[in-house]
Amino acid sequence: MSTFDLLAQGLIAALQWQNLLYALIGVTLGTAVGVLPGIGPALTVALLLPVTYKLDPAGSLIMFAGIYYGGMYGGSTTSILLNTPGESASIVTALEGNKMARQGRGGPALATAAIGSFIAGLLATIGLAFIAPWVVRFALSFGPADYFALMVLAFVTVSAAFGDSALRGLTALFIGLGLGLIGIDLQTGQTRLAFGIPDLLDGIEVTTLAVALFAIGETLKTSSDPAQINTQFTAIKGSVWMTLEDWRRSWASWLRGTVIGFPIGAMPAGGADVASFLSYSAEKSFSKKPEEFGHGAIEGVAGPEAANNASAAGTLVPLLTLGLPTTATAAIMLAGFQQFGLQPGPLLFTNNAPLVWALIASLLVANLMLLVLNLPLIGVWVRLLTIPKPWLYGGILVFATLGTLGANGAMSTGFGPVRISFELVLLLAFGVLGYILRRFDYPIAPVVVGLILGPMAEQQLRRALAISQGDVGILLASPVSMVLYAAAAAAIIIPLIMRLRGKGAVLGQLASDED
Amino acid sequence: MNTGNSGNMRRPDGAALVIAAILAGIAVVIFWQTSLMRVPPVQQRVGPTVFPYVVATGLVFLAIGTAVSAFRNGFPARSKDDFRPIVWIVGGLVAQILLLSTAGFSIATGVLFGFTAKGFGRGPLWKTIPAGAVFAFIVWFIFAKGLQLSLPTGVLERLLTTGSFQ
Amino acid sequence: MNKLLVAALITGALSAPAFAADYSIVAPAGPGGGWDQTARTMQEALTTEGISGNVQVTNVPGAGGTIGLAQFVNQENGNPNALIVGGYVMVGAILTNVSPVSLADVTPIARLTGEAVGVVVPASSDIQTMDDLVARLKDNTGAVSWAGGSAGGADHITAGLIAKAIGVDPTQVNYIAYSGGGEALAAILGGQVTVGVSGVSEFASQIEAGELRLLAVSTDTRVPGFDAPTLQEAGVDTAVQNWRMIAAAPGLTDEQVAAITADIKAMAESDTWQTALETRGWVDTYLDGEAFEAQLEADTSATEAILRDIGLVE
Numbered sequence: 003m004s005t006f007d008l009l010a011q012g013l014i015a016a017l018q019w020q021n022l023l024y025a026l027i028g029v030t031l032g033t034a035v036g037v038l039p040g041i042g043p044a045l046t047v048a049l050l051l052p053v054t055y056k057l058d059p060a061g062s063l064i065m066f067a068g069i070y071y072g073g074m075y076g077g078s079t080t081s082i083l084l085n086t087p088g089e090s091a092s093i094v095t096a097l098e099g100n101k102m103a104r105q106g107r108g109g110p111a112l113a114t115a116a117i118g119s120f121i122a123g124l125l126a127t128i129g130l131a132f133i134a135p136w137v138v139r140f141a142l143s144f145g146p147a148d149y150f151a152l153m154v155l156a157f158v159t160v161s162a163a164f165g166d167s168a169l170r171g172l173t174a175l176f177i178g179l180g181l182g183l184i185g186i187d188l189q190t191g192q193t194r195l196a197f198g199i200p201d202l203l204d205g206i207e208v209t210t211l212a213v214a215l216f217a218i219g220e221t222l223k224t225s226s227d228p229a230q231i232n233t234q235f236t237a238i239k240g241s242v243w244m245t246l247e248d249w250r251r252s253w254a255s256w257l258r259g260t261v262i263g264f265p266i267g268a269m270p271a272g273g274a275d276v277a278s279f280l281s282y283s284a285e286k287s288f289s290k291k292p293e294e295f296g297h298g299a300i301e302g303v304a305g306p307e308a309a310n311n312a313s314a315a316g317t318l319v320p321l322l323t324l325g326l327p328t329t330a331t332a333a334i335m336l337a338g339f340q341q342f343g344l345q346p347g348p349l350l351f352t353n354n355a356p357l358v359w360a361l362i363a364s365l366l367v368a369n370l371m372l373l374v375l376n377l378p379l380i381g382v383w384v385r386l387l388t389i390p391k392p393w394l395y396g397g398i399l400v401f402a403t404l405g406t407l408g409a410n411g412a413m414s415t416g417f418g419p420v421r422i423s424f425e426l427v428l429l430l431a432f433g434v435l436g437y438i439l440r441r442f443d444y445p446i447a448p449v450v451v452g453l454i455l456g457p458m459a460e461q462q463l464r465r466a467l468a469i470s471q472g473d474v475g476i477l478l479a480s481p482v483s484m485v486l487y488a489a490a491a492a493a494i495i496i497p498l499i500m501r502l503r504g505k506g507a508v509l510g511q512l513a514s515d516e517d
Numbered sequence: 518m519n520t521g522n523s524g525n526m527r528r529p530d531g532a533a534l535v536i537a538a539i540l541a542g543i544a545v546v547i548f549w550q551t552s553l554m555r556v557p558p559v560q561q562r563v564g565p566t567v568f569p570y571v572v573a574t575g576l577v578f579l580a581i582g583t584a585v586s587a588f589r590n591g592f593p594a595r596s597k598d599d600f601r602p603i604v605w606i607v608g609g610l611v612a613q614i615l616l617l618s619t620a621g622f623s624i625a626t627g628v629l630f631g632f633t634a635k636g637f638g639r640g641p642l643w644k645t646i647p648a649g650a651v652f653a654f655i656v657w658f659i660f661a662k663g664l665q666l667s668l669p670t671g672v673l674e675r676l677l678t679t680g681s682f683q
Numbered sequence: 684m685n686k687l688l689v690a691a692l693i694t695g696a697l698s699a700p701a702f703a704a705d706y707s708i709v710a711p712a713g714p715g716g717g718w719d720q721t722a723r724t725m726q727e728a729l730t731t732e733g734i735s736g737n738v739q740v741t742n743v744p745g746a747g748g749t750i751g752l753a754q755f756v757n758q759e760n761g762n763p764n765a766l767i768v769g770g771y772v773m774v775g776a777i778l779t780n781v782s783p784v785s786l787a788d789v790t791p792i793a794r795l796t797g798e799a800v801g802v803v804v805p806a807s808s809d810i811q812t813m814d815d816l817v818a819r820l821k822d823n824t825g826a827v828s829w830a831g832g833s834a835g836g837a838d839h840i841t842a843g844l845i846a847k848a849i850g851v852d853p854t855q856v857n858y859i860a861y862s863g864g865g866e867a868l869a870a871i872l873g874g875q876v877t878v879g880v881s882g883v884s885e886f887a888s889q890i891e892a893g894e895l896r897l898l899a900v901s902t903d904t905r906v907p908g909f910d911a912p913t914l915q916e917a918g919v920d921t922a923v924q925n926w927r928m929i930a931a932a933p934g935l936t937d938e939q940v941a942a943i944t945a946d947i948k949a950m951a952e953s954d955t956w957q958t959a960l961e962t963r964g965w966v967d968t969y970l971d972g973e974a975f976e977a978q979l980e981a982d983t984s985a986t987e988a989i990l991r992d993i994g995l996v997e
């Protein structure tokens with residue numbers, strides 16, 4: 003049977019009314035839980051997976067697909083409206099999205115996120131159905147040296163894209179890199195910078211840092227800044243929908259985001275966060291209006307949102323074709339498959355074809371349902387901004403602490419009967435850090451970027467050099483890494499040339515000032 | 518630099534100098550802690566100490582850069598922040614951390630909610646804390662009972678779900 | 684939308700029978716992992732079989748289970764209702780993390796399941812048998828790169844034990860640690876490393892599809908369903924099993940320990956538990972009482988010795 007027939011059969015199965023109902027419930031639950039600040043897709047899926055166990059395998063997988071996409075999508079809503087991303091993949095969405103929301107353009111920002119997610123999800127799911135075997139072969143060909151080159155590219159492009167002061171951007175990045183050093187070193191099992199605190203052995207949780215810097219830091223800054231405390235945001239200025247101009251600026255970003263997100267999601271050491279960082283820097287360099295970046299450029303929402311959704315579908319490529327869980331969410335999904343005695347792996351497509359195609363079809367259905375459900379709700383979501391600040395920020399802190407406790411609730415330290423959650427202490431400390439960074443005009447995102455990319459870059463470099471037994475030549479041995487380094491070099495050199503040509507006069511002026 | 522030109526001299530930015538000192542301090546701590554590490558034999562090529570040294574070196578340069586920037590007044594103007602709300606909100610978070618294990622999620626989080634509202638100028642606490650506790654209990658019930666999330670249980674949670682104090 | 688969620692959840696919560704709390708199980712790992720699944724499967728078996736009215740599972744993740752263990756020891760002393768899931772990984776983690784508490788501070792009840800560590804190579808590799816691998820290791824130990832889970836875990840220990848058994852220097856084992864099973868498996872399939880070591884079930888579907896070749900399994904008996912010798916049969920005189928266990932709080936009376944052991948034994952023999960083992964592909968290696976204590980002690984001292992030999996512990 004051809005792939006088309008199998009997909010058609012899957013669609014017929016997914017479009018049965020009870021399966022549509024399961025998809026609807028899944029999407030609703032996923033969005034409702036995923037939208038809460040502090041509760042990202044991994045925790046959403048882990049929490050809601052047991053709800054699906056009571057159904058038959060097909061119904062369960064379909065509801066599950068809805069939860070997965072719903073959870074991914076839900077995260078961007080609070081990112082855009084409240085500047086409180088619940089997880090690392092929607093951090094860059096907050097950069098431009100929240101600026102848009104503050105200008106009363108939260109509606110178009112949410113719309114471009116929703117439509118971009120839909121298009122990316124659609125294309126990536128089709129990619130999953132038709133080109134998964136090739137994508138996975140490409141992803142597997144990446145060795146540690148190639149990953150290291152990818153990290154170098156990410157560092158170069160990302161640090162070029164953040165903020166207007168190189169000093170403050172780099173300082174923020176190095177704070178993140180420093181935090182990334184904490185904990186047990188994976189390669190040797192030796193403890194670094196844990197100061198004898200057992201809770202630091204596993205390192206700093208990215209979610210805790212992100213939620214603290216954004217949600218807590220934002221709350222502290224808003225409450226104390228006289229300019230912010232008294233501003234009442236207008237929820238809607240102009241149209242709640244995207245204008246023709248918005249469409250024109252968004253469509254290419256959606257496609258670029260998909261092209262970046264899908265393969266990176268499929269890579270065993272990639273992930274939605276890396277994809278969203280790269281997409282953001284790509285959008286900034288492709289944009290015709292780069293000066294709008296940092297002040298609410300719609301491309302900066304459209305691209306990364308498409309990228310993180312495409313990456314979510316990309317994660318399913320190694321999971322379904324090889325049984326490789328490459329993210330926390332995928333590992334939880336694997337547990338879900340095993341519940342039905344299904345072992346994802348090279349033989350899954352041959353042994354359980356109807357079920358796999360029903361799952362792929364239901365991803366398409368869930369994706370569409372998400373769009374249908376969310377577009378009309380945008381008008382409701384933007385009214386979140388009209389909730390009086392005391393209740394809104396009180397609620398944000400309740401959910402931020404709930405998510406932190408739920409994901410990492412150990413209370414192993416304390417005195418007498420009073421036990422203390424160390425993770426909440428970290429949340430508080432990083433929240434204060436977030437306030438200080440805001441007060442002195444440091445960009446926030448590079449801290450989280452450093453914490454995510456730093457350990458990845460280190461591990462990949464050390465793996466590469468261990469495999470080569472210390473031969474540095476391995477770093478440049480593959481064509482993939484050569485291409486990536488070339489791209490990184492181009493990202494540094496091209497803007498320099500442009501600046502020299504375009505602003506030669508200005509630079510000359512500056513040089514003469516520096517006597 | 519225009520250091521020779523006294524007309525351009527302003528007082529150095531004290532807060533920025535403190536930041537430079539903190540960055541340098543972090544670098545020193547990383548150098549010191551890493552120097553104490555034991556490196557297992559096979560990993561000596563690029564061992565677990567290389568990256569910490571690289572990061573600490575970077576921080577030293579950034580500390581110098583920040584100090585230079587402080588003398589040149591390179592930091593953007595800062596808003597006049599009111600610190601009282603921060604004290605309330607941080608106090609709320611501290612209270613929640615201390616109360617969680619004994620009073621349970623709802624009461625501790627209710628205090629956090631009330632203090633935060635107070636920070637944003639809404640009171641009185643005797644109204645907002647119970648309101649927050651009710652809200653936190655509903656959330657606790659959904660997540661701890663409905664979704665089996667591990668959240669600290671206290672007197673209020675036990676009383677309302679099992680009808681007893683134990 | 685939220686109303687729907689609340690309604691669905693409340694119905695779910697209220698439909699659970701309201702017995703008095705019986706057992707609370709600590710899973711010293713995040714939701715979704717192996718220990719969490721063990722705890723939640725136990726929860727299901729204990730309640731379905733009517734052994735316990737109400738079972739709570741609490742996740743306390745961190746540092747190979749040592750965070751959860753420390754919290755358990757500190758808070759549950761003398762509590763006959765408290766249980767904690769653990770495993771072989773904890774034995775190594777306690778040593779490498781210099782944990783203040785150890786398995787000697789809890790009351791081990793029984794070993795529940797166990798898994799063999801499999802030694803695999805990609806199908807395209809010219810290493811055909813364990814003998815080939817041994818020859819390569821003896822020729823140049825460092826040139827053989829091993830991919831597996833985190834340093835000091837069961838996978839790393841297996842690699843070290845193999846080196847020690849064939850008489851090469853365990854400190855020269857070129858072990859590349861990966862953070863998750865998926866990442867290690869990708870490196871093996873992509874031919875980035877020479878050989879892979881991980882739980883056999885993680886390799887099962889690739890072995891079946893002919894993408895990986897299983898050279899040997901680490902347990903002292905063969906694993907049903909896999910056509911591979913044990914390490915001992917292949918001429919490498921060593922054995923290790925990655926087991927999961929259940930332990931109770933410290934400071935219990937003999938009667939309390941006996942009562943808990945009886946409950947766990949009844950659960951382990953129940954249909955619900957056995958069916959769950961089958962669907963999840965876990966191997967029943969139930970062992971309790973003195974036999975389990977002796978095995979635990981032997982494992983602890985053997986692990987300490989090999990971690991010293993690899994150079995991870997001073």
